[in-house]
Amino acid sequence: MVESTRESRLRISRRGFLKAGGVSAAMAAGMGGAVGAIPFRASRAFAQQQWDEEYDVVVAGSGAAGLVAAITAKAMGSDTIVLEKGAYVGGTSLVSGGGFFIPNSKQMQELGYEDPRDERLKYMARYSWPHLYQPDHPTLGLPQHDYDMISTYYDTAPEVIDFLEQVGAATFAVQHIGGSVPTVPNVDYMDHFEENVPKEAGTLVTLDADGNEGGGGVMIANYQTWADNNDMEIRLNHRVERVVLDDDGAVIGVEVSVPDSAATPQATPAQTTVKTFRARKGVIFGTGGFVKNDDMMHHLMPFPHLQGCGAPTNEGDFQRIAFALGAQQGNLHNVYRNEGIYEQGIASPSAYNCIWYHKGDSMLIVNGQGTRFHNERRNYQDRPMAHFNWDPNNATWPNLLGYLVYDQRVAENWAGNFPYPQLGADASYVIKGDTLEELGTAIRERVNSLSSVTVGMQLHDDFETNLVAEVEKFNGYARDGKDLDFQRGEHGYDEGWQSQPSVENPTATPWPSSDQPLKSMYPLADTGPYYAMIVAASAVDTNGGPVIDTNGQVLSYNGDPISGLYGAGNAVASPGVNAYWAGGMTLGNAHVWGYAAGKHASSKSDS
């Protein structure tokens, strides 16, 4: 109660900002928003005997999926507009790393990599459907639709990049691992699968004006510049709430809510005006998933993802619109995962940072029992799944919260690499102890002080004892060069991405960079200080929703496309299901299916 009294002093409330940020007022109050589909005869356009505005293609969302779809449609001759619900262009893509998975690209070939089709499809099939995968089966053991989708991904991805370069939207290059090894291309996330021929270089990025590899900000800036130069309007604060249907059930337009004026912290839900937009050829949704819709996350996710780093506007608008139309639903239980600092996520949900990979070598992560539960160096999609290992004896997830434990070597050598603070800096989420026993006690005190940690998430009675024993075992594995429990460091990814010391503090590394058998493991020091942080599985965004076909058209349950309705990116069921084929799987989906949708919609005759 002391904490709530201290918090009660705060003057600044999130509520007004949430409303104004494109997050629906109803959502801010924890309810569902009014989204769906209506027949034309019930629409405002019918009532006023005209549409407010008319276009060939209406695109909802201004992240990578929406902008690639819009650029494609516009460049192919369609009159196109982009409607963005939020107050800024770019959605989650804007704050992303900016890489996207493009197999068999011209750019990787120029670096000497081969990416043969048969093997790549096998890799994708095995990673996504390990229980179905049959290498000698005509569809690799997959249902025809799923096989067609991964085939289309492979075939279309290079075409997307060539097209975007040809129309002048961006220039692309193979993405390299950052930090101190800028010349090493990204290592694929299952580089050790025998089906994976190139092993690396599958991720592309856009280049900035100086020819440097850019992040998500550079990608969005490139696409936004193209829109500006080609008279394609991107309108902010325009939330598509309903699609409008003709008598045959085809989507022919949208109704959009537009705020009359800025909401204020004191105001009740902002007043909005409904505007109507006709879409002669199609409506394409690239509006992201539903990671910021607490109600959908609570009811659709089998596991609790604690916070997420997606855009605050990712509330599942399109998923609910498509379901109201009877669209097939797919992959609703999956997300693109990550880990993050638990306490930071509670304090600032929108400022939450995802931990893409754990740097440092003399570090390990233990669960509430004080024991390791995964290979800490695996990728951010697969690694967090270990947080959801179910304990059938006690009916809980003992790994739900993890405790990242490290020593002074990591604190100094990787200083400034999130989540490790810079040298000399401090942060409340860093827990300290002069000995491992003291650290264990401090972790327990911290956990007990957090009102959000429930009975089912508390530490085991033997946590402190187990922690000391686990560090001793870890140190033995590090000295032997063999992690007998979780095989950390056995595969290229484990070391390729994560072993490089800080470049932010190049002169502050008094430690040997590596004098142990594995680059990824180093014994924790015999003496303190020691440090810890509470980490939890989080979601970049969900990747489930309506099922699309190879043209990005949303499918109904009878298997036919819903005419005029398209989706791409995290707004639809990912064709890769739970897999992360390589760095940039999320933005890869956005590019491939955004392009497919824009191309198909543009090719249609006017409705």
Added chain:
Amino acid sequence: MQLPLSQLIFTRFRAVPGTRHVITLHRRGEFLEGMQEIGLAANPGGSVTGLQASKGVYLGRDVVGYTWFVGPLMQPSPVHFGDAMQEIERFLWDEIDRQPENNAELPFLVGAEQGATMALAMAAATPDLLSGVVAIDPVLPVVPGWEPPLAHLEGLPILLAGRHPADSDRVLSGNRLAAAFTQWGGNVTVAIDDPGIAGWTAKQPIRMRPT
């Protein structure tokens, strides 16, 4: 033990008991160290703390700096802006709680670019938690969902320094910015260039707050 409210990373660039305290707020894409030199210059011989935003700016998978809010300076994402304001407010309360005396000495905020925007926003939202504000290259954008000020500024000293970006209907800048803060009760000084910063805090009274 009472835990801090804020989760922000911070560094004590210089800690001198009994002196004025400056807290710096960095530009977009910087680490907190980006404001060290300015912070030390703004408060010669005094205490200086660097505060770092929570939201990372990524290049690939690496955080190459931090940002207080997402979106252009002229058009911030309201949700991120609100979270950043809340985090800074938490830190200001933490600084009050760290002082054992019954009367806490309040700090000065010194920010540049995005950091200047946040410093001005805090001046308008929590003037009673500050001794003053230095805003370098200052603008205050229109942020939907927030209508400053939240409180009368009661003579809070404010220095507007550096370049003054063009005024527009989306931002308050230049004379309009100075006029707005004056109208809200601030004691505004306009300096054209950075030398106006040096030693400015030493001339301002330290404001106190009962803990």
